[in-house]
Amino acid sequence: MEYIPVLVLVLSFVALLAIGTPVAWSIAISSVLTMLVSIPALPAFTTVSQRMGTGLDSFALLAIPFFVLSGQLMNKGGIAHRLIAFAKTLVGSLPGGLALINVIGAMLMGAIAGSAMASASAMGSILGPEMEKEGYSKEFGAAVNITSSTTGLIIPPSNVLIVYSLASGGVSIAALFLAGYIPGILTGLLLMIVASFWAKKKNYKRGERSSLRQVFKTFIDAVPSLFLLVVVIGGIVTGIFTATEASAIAVLYTMVLGFIYKEITFKNLPEILLESSITTAIVMLLIGASMTMSWVMSYENIPQDISSALLGVSDNPIIILLIINLLLLFVGIFMDMTPAVLIFTPIFLPVVTKLGMDPVQFGIIMVLNLCIGLCTPPVGSVLFVGVGVAKTTIQKVIKPLIPLFLAMIFALFLVTFFPELTLWLPRLFDL
Template sequence: MDTNLAIAILAISFLIFIVCKMPIAIALAASTTLTLLYIQVPVMTLVQQMSKSVDSFSLMAIPFFIFAGEIMGAGGISDRLLKFANVIVGRLRGGLAHVNVLASMFFGGISGSAVADVSSLGCIEIPMMTDAGYDKDFSVAVTVTSACQGVLIPPSHNMIIYSLAAGGVSIGALFMGGIIPGILLGVCLMIVCGIIAVKRRYPKGEKVSLRTALKITGDALLALGTIVIIMGGVVSGIFTATESAAFACIYAFLISVFVYHELKLRQIPRLLMNTVRTLAVVFSLIASAGAFGWVLAYLQVPALVSNALLSVTSNRVIVLLLINLMLLILGCFMDMAPLILIMTPILLPVVEQFGMNPVQFGVMLILNLAIGLCTPPVGGALFVGCSIGKISVEKATLAMLPMYAAMVVALMLVTFIPAISLWIPGLL
């Protein structure tokens, strides 16, 4: 068996399948099958590794988190979080842009999904901003990029996927590690929004009376209680991640039905169906990427990549910059979940040689790949935002250039300052 030829078959066949627009899960499984046939390993290994990849209790948290996000999205949460964000930052210059970022921070802490954030909040935020005199491309750019906070601020099912791929890194530590980087990303975006707002003379928001502000805050705090349940339960050890996700579903249901009175029981079957659809995509990716990753390990690709990077340079800064550049490029062409599953076992041993903590690397990896959610040609959040805003991808991408710069600054800070992602886990 020629190992180099086997690696070439695996990589080239996968790229060909992707270019042919084959679904990523099927492309991963097909390229794995071709490689197994060449190296004369029984194809049944594919089935065994796919089954093994999804046979994890930790993954049970994912459907609960997705369902909780569906409930909160349909239960009147979006409008309340927008009003709450307006109370805090609405009166600033370019107030609606700041409201957009802050609302995404809050909603991301409930849904854990950038695409869900754009879908739920974008339908309200983009028309609201354009009606107030903001340029449509700027409105879409802010909505799409700010939604990426949702994959960092807990709960994030991508953190759970990384924990699985990294061999069992603490989900609680990952959740806590994403808080400051998520807020940092929001602050960087708000700084850029503020500069653009002053330059283009976007309007300030209206002042809210104290009585109205207190009422809005009370409504929003009930919604944000979901975050308290999830983070408090996991960190304190009262709940596992799976148990906290299940309790979050119950809490979200009670608040949406009996307090806000906006979620009807007849909507539940549709929300369950949406959850199953999302879950089918996520689990099929996890299963096929698990088999793909087994072949990578069998062919000793992680060791080869590690040696290749270290042969270029032994300088820690340059190696980390090269890793980030590689991930940014890959994020333009592949979705987040398969990249986490494929690249974690390859790159984690490399960064550990330089003393990087697995929690810090996980946060860095997810923030890096979050940028890919708003970059062409396959950025999911970008396409949803353009669809809602009814503008071209090219126009939105051009408007996002300052936002991309802010996101890269946040990425560099997370990469080279360990305390940003490790301070809170270290305290707790």
């Protein structure tokens, strides 16, 4: 009898997704159906609606609309052009120089904007035509753009890490932000190595070597944008302000910067605010529905049952971690990142903590897993943005994507089995 709620939850959710129901509604409806197995209709509907409301009642979640807005302001405010110019002077003359520029630009843009889709859109529209002009294949450029755009979800500030903090019961956001730096940079470096080898194999054209004067000039131009990272992360780590307060400061800073660069005007603001509101509404609906499903699963003891089943498979931590990674990679293929974090953190976190893993390390592992899912069909949002911007098809992009996928999976392996890659910086700051 205890398996009936699990079957109802899984089968109804999969069936709703299969017929094209939006993810948030699929989560909410399957949660209601699961509750109806255990309690009468009126309490079931009341409980689910109440849980959707209380799931959003969190001070930490206020950071998300602010970071979304600051990302939109950066995307429209000319920051991407300056970051690309700086990256070009650093690596433009190396094999696959334009691909390497894309990776570095995406790491910087994603870290500042905190949005993989904003990064994919900005980098693809600016660098894509230039890469084609220099003889790079459209598909290779799209593959590099798609995979590198996800690094900004690991390198802070990251909305997904804030969501993980909420789902995990209060893991320090400052510790998670610091923990993301080395894995994010490591992933970017591995993508650069693969892209460079691919470009060398295809004999793509190199750029001209930049002088120290050009490097210095582009760096100075990019400093105001890069300084935002110092303000936001420095303020959070030193305790000057919380992540939510930092997000509001990021909005103010990027708005002023956009006006200084003369890329944003008062005429642009309504459109920027509207786009940010739409994105925020989508994210918040997903969070509310996902928090409901997490509660329903807890009510039905599903996380405890899965935890016991996993620990019953083997007492070898390596085997358990490999199974969890494979499950998360599979989940990432079919589910968007935010609901996946909220739903599966309560399931897997107790398992890994019993194995002795730090919750901070597991947060980075989970996000890195789901970043790979953003690049895979059928629901890979970054994949669709990257392919759309490049004006190509998913089928053509798959071949150059595969070696870049392998680079991301290797980074995931290193982060899983070498905890110091994640925990060194938080411990350095006693977080």
